[in-house]
Amino acid sequence: MAAVRRFFSDNKNAMTRKLHVSDDADSVACAAAEALIVHLGHAIRTHGRALLALAGGRTPEALYRRLAAPAQSARIDWPHVVLIVGDERCVPVDHPDSNEGMIRHHLLDRLPTAPAALLGWHYHGDPQAAVNAFSHAFAALDGGVAPRLDIALLGLGRDGHTASLFPQQPCPPGIAAVTHAPDGQPRMTLGHDTLAAARARLFLACGRDKAHALGLVWQGTDLPATALANAEWFVDEAAAIHADDEM
Numbered sequence: 469m470a471a472v473r474r475f476f477s478d479n480k481n482a483m484t485r486k487l488h489v490s491d492d493a494d495s496v497a498c499a500a501a502e503a504l505i506v507h508l509g510h511a512i513r514t515h516g517r518a519l520l521a522l523a524g525g526r527t528p529e530a531l532y533r534r535l536a537a538p539a540q541s542a543r544i545d546w547p548h549v550v551l552i553v554g555d556e557r558c559v560p561v562d563h564p565d566s567n568e569g570m571i572r573h574h575l576l577d578r579l580p581t582a583p584a585a586l587l588g589w590h591y592h593g594d595p596q597a598a599v600n601a602f603s604h605a606f607a608a609l610d611g612g613v614a615p616r617l618d619i620a621l622l623g624l625g626r627d628g629h630t631a632s633l634f635p636q637q638p639c640p641p642g643i644a645a646v647t648h649a650p651d652g653q654p655r656m657t658l659g660h661d662t663l664a665a666a667r668a669r670l671f672l673a674c675g676r677d678k679a680h681a682l683g684l685v686w687q688g689t690d691l692p693a694t695a696l697a698n699a700e701w702f703v704d705e706a707a708a709i710h711a712d713d714e715m
């Protein structure tokens with residue numbers, strides 16, 4: 469098993485949270501890759517395919533490269549995996565801020581075998597039109613009814629946001645166009661209930677600058693990441709310093 473230094477499991481109010489604390493960001497990527505490989509295999513054996521929603525930002529880059537590395541990649545039945553970009557900024561895929569661009573660069577373009585599909589947002593100037601097209605393509609995965617995700621891989625912003633669900637904003641249902649409150653930046657995102665319905669949620673958080681937000685989540689403060697309970701968290705020692713106090 470990859471380098472998890474400490475493990476906590478917390479069962480309260482009918483929810484279970486697990487915290488895997490590793491030494492550093494590379495060890496977090498190793499531990500999360502092992503967990504994802506297990507979840508993907510289970511979903512494919514049980515449902516014939518795995519619907520995997522992917523986090524954007526910078527933290528998952530090392531995990532994506534690890535999943536694409538020969539030793540890990542060979543353990544994943546990629547033709548039965550559907551990759552779904554969990555949230556996106558309103559930028560073209562070749563823009564440095566594009567989550568899909570990051571996922572292509574660190575994961576998709578390195579895979580020896582193509583996955584079943586990559587579902588992205590295809591923004592061309594109108595966020596709602598992109599959301600409508602994405603919703604249609606998502607539902608088409610199951611003959612017209614939005615399917616249940618098998619795994620949602622999520623990140624944690626310094627303000628406690630996850631995907632593009634921001635604090636002090638209404639948590640949109642389904643799939644939605646949203647506005648990032650602090651700077652008015654438009655985004656497109658899987659909504660709270662779509663992520664909450666996933667069969668498994670895996671969060672990543674690395675670095676000292678995530679410690680405050682992670683501590684608030686583990687205290688139960690009302691934040692979008694807190695609201696997605698029943699999750700496994702993969703974090704490094706630097707991010708865990710306040711979460712540890714809550715265990």
Ligand SMILES: O=C1O[C@H](COP(=O)(O)O)[C@@H](O)[C@H](O)[C@H]1O
Pocket residue numbers: 523524525526527528554555556567622623624625626629630631632
């Ligand atoms: O805005 C976003 O931020 C979060 C966290 O990103 P990170 O680089 O701080 O890990 C990310 O999970 C989300 O997909 C992204 O759009």
